[in-house]
Amino acid sequence: MYMREVLVIIIGAVLVHNIVLSQFLGICPFLGVSKKLSSAIGMGAAVTFVLVLASLITWLLQIFILEPLNITYLQTIAFILVIASLVQFVEMVMKKNTPDLYKALGVYLPLITTNCAVLGVAILNIQKSYGLAAMLANSFGNAIGFTLALILFAGIRERLEEADIPQSLQGVPIALITAALMSVAFLGFTGLL
Amino acid sequence: MIYAVVSLAVLGAIFGLVLGFAGKKFAVEVDPRIESILNTLPGANCGACGFPGCAGYAEAIINAGAPMNACSPGKDAISKKIAEIMGAEAGKANERKIAQLLCNGGIGNAVELYHYEGIKDCHSVATMYNGPKICNYGCFGQGTCAAVCPFGAITMGAEGLPLIDPELCTGCNACVRECPQKILQTVEISKLVHVRCHNKDKGKDAKAACKVACIKCKICEKNCPEDAIHVVADSRGSVAVIDYAKCTSCGICVEKCPTKTIEKVLPTCADLPERQDKFNPENPTCVTCGICK
Numbered sequence: 001m002y003m004r005e006v007l008v009i010i011i012g013a014v015l016v017h018n019i020v021l022s023q024f025l026g027i028c029p030f031l032g033v034s035k036k037l038s039s040a041i042g043m044g045a046a047v048t049f050v051l052v053l054a055s056l057i058t059w060l061l062q063i064f065i066l067e068p069l070n071i072t073y074l075q076t077i078a079f080i081l082v083i084a085s086l087v088q089f090v091e092m093v094m095k096k097n098t099p100d101l102y103k104a105l106g107v108y109l110p111l112i113t114t115n116c117a118v119l120g121v122a123i124l125n126i127q128k129s130y131g132l133a134a135m136l137a138n139s140f141g142n143a144i145g146f147t148l149a150l151i152l153f154a155g156i157r158e159r160l161e162e163a164d165i166p167q168s169l170q171g172v173p174i175a176l177i178t179a180a181l182m183s184v185a186f187l188g189f190t191g192l193l
Numbered sequence: 194m195i196y197a198v199v200s201l202a203v204l205g206a207i208f209g210l211v212l213g214f215a216g217k218k219f220a221v222e223v224d225p226r227i228e229s230i231l232n233t234l235p236g237a238n239c240g241a242c243g244f245p246g247c248a249g250y251a252e253a254i255i256n257a258g259a260p261m262n263a264c265s266p267g268k269d270a271i272s273k274k275i276a277e278i279m280g281a282e283a284g285k286a287n288e289r290k291i292a293q294l295l296c297n298g299g300i301g302n303a304v305e306l307y308h309y310e311g312i313k314d315c316h317s318v319a320t321m322y323n324g325p326k327i328c329n330y331g332c333f334g335q336g337t338c339a340a341v342c343p344f345g346a347i348t349m350g351a352e353g354l355p356l357i358d359p360e361l362c363t364g365c366n367a368c369v370r371e372c373p374q375k376i377l378q379t380v381e382i383s384k385l386v387h388v389r390c391h392n393k394d395k396g397k398d399a400k401a402a403c404k405v406a407c408i409k410c411k412i413c414e415k416n417c418p419e420d421a422i423h424v425v426a427d428s429r430g431s432v433a434v435i436d437y438a439k440c441t442s443c444g445i446c447v448e449k450c451p452t453k454t455i456e457k458v459l460p461t462c463a464d465l466p467e468r469q470d471k472f473n474p475e476n477p478t479c480v481t482c483g484i485c486k
Contacts, residue, residue: 065204066200069196070196071200073197074197077201078201081204081205081208082208085208085211088212089212089215092212092219093215093219096219096220096221097219099221162317163312164313
């Protein structure tokens, strides 16, 4: 029973309420880092890592500090503080201990500091008053959803490079139209749950 | 109110301290010279040096003892600056190379197999009967080299062949890697004579496909005083190839070639120190052709 609940949350987060295509969070990296498939995969991996870790810490912060002290209105600023410091910290640790992984993620790691998807998921976890397991499932699902959208979009954009597009639509305009169509396509998952 | 101020201050202080300690504990020693070399390099990440981008090259100079004069876009000035940072003598930068096209089969010279009106990309057109010309070795003319050039040195001419600006070209090899026909190569800028054909078919077939094709007559080979040009054969056939190590750009083969396949280009004086006195506008013997400008 419990397992099933977790699975439903994950599938819901990946397909039905896709963080990028249905909730429109994290659009900046979605458009910015989707020109090449390889960098899209790198960004997706970095976001997955940071998102799950950040959600866990912000959830703990909410339950054990903000709520007991009755200062939940400080949620946003406290969460931003956590995410920004966490990204910095992870970057330092990675640089020292796993330089290969650090090199592979490269510039995408610090970029996540300003990724609203991370903050968005952290706040959504609280709003939906998830327990620990559900919260982790939701964060992981959202991160995978972000990665999936990014990779799909990067694949399409690599092909767009070769396509014969009217001059006025070249570049960002056609990318935005493509993103809109992808979003419409993902609406088709609505009836899944 | 008090709680809010105190808790945020405490949180901020904790994170600040953690990051401060982490910064010390996980500090990775980076040679400050890498940073200053990186700032010196042009930053085009063209890969002409053989390392992944300018950052890769800067690191390789410090950690792997890479040569200080490998940056050909930067020319002598950059290698001097790098040498200053390293506190050593750089040695003269290698002579600048520029890209040369091994084809002159533009509109009017090469016979078309079909007329192509599709995606402007050489890799795409290559999938259709080996390109739109009867000659299977020549330039497709879709401008993939021009699109990939990081320095904007290649434009597509009226004949449907890429025109390479010798002033802008840095010899980074980006177009050489991209060309599906492998008919671009980088050659020292002082080398002026080039075979503008890569067709390896038999003379008769080559001639039927293109007016200016190499017909393998070997007249160039016989007349070369330096033994620098040969009709070289491989599994696909043969074509005249210049050995640039021996070529003196005398131009005899250009005159003798019956199909005008071999071309002598005009020098750009600005890059040729040994020619500068000849073409210097202040020198009375200068013909003030203006090419050096």
